[in-house]
Amino acid sequence: MASIKDVAKLADVSVGSVSKYLNGGKLKAKTTLAIEQAIQALNYEKNEYAMGLRTNRTHTIALIVPTIWHPFFSELAFHIETELRHYQSKLILCNTQNNYENEIAYISMARQNKVDGLIALTYSNVDEYISSALPIVSIDRYFSEKIPTIMSDNFAGGGLAAEKLIQAGATKLAFIGYGSIYDNSTRDRYRGFQAYCQTQGLETEIIYYEGHHHEFNEKLPELVQ
Incomplete structure (x- = not known):
């Protein structure tokens, strides 16, 4: 596999000139042409890993999700990856499988x-592993440290879901779901649903569990009896 030194030798230029070219720097037209011809002749491929060591950049963003099996998380990953391509960055998908140790390992990777x-x-x-010194964006959860957070209006969403069911002709509504054992915005969908139904005097049945997803699946047959 050709190296940057091989390109420089064939193009009869310095290694510094080739490095400057690869990093988007401006060179004389003659120098640029010689480097491009050498790259093509040698089938040279830029070593992104080596470049990252020198610039302290990897051009990769890690996305931590609880599970890729859930259609919401898989679609979210698709759109984030699509957007990252516009910035010449790659996505590393970190599927934690709702495992605490896996999440810590991925956060340590970023640290x-x-x-x-x-x-x-x-x-x-x-929370104790999250720091404002980390280049991190949180989705649908606030941490004690002040970090950028993207939130949905889950409370309004819960109420809107109930409203749409009524508009579709439903007369008795049920809420089936689970929330985190830690108080965060995901519980607001449940609260919004409850608030709307109480305001409208609607008959409801609540099947709700706070805990991990696999625990909810195990308890669901018991809850719906």
């Missing part, structure tokens, strides 16, 4: 500068 940034959608008690 060690092995990725440029972290997008976290987590429901575990990882």
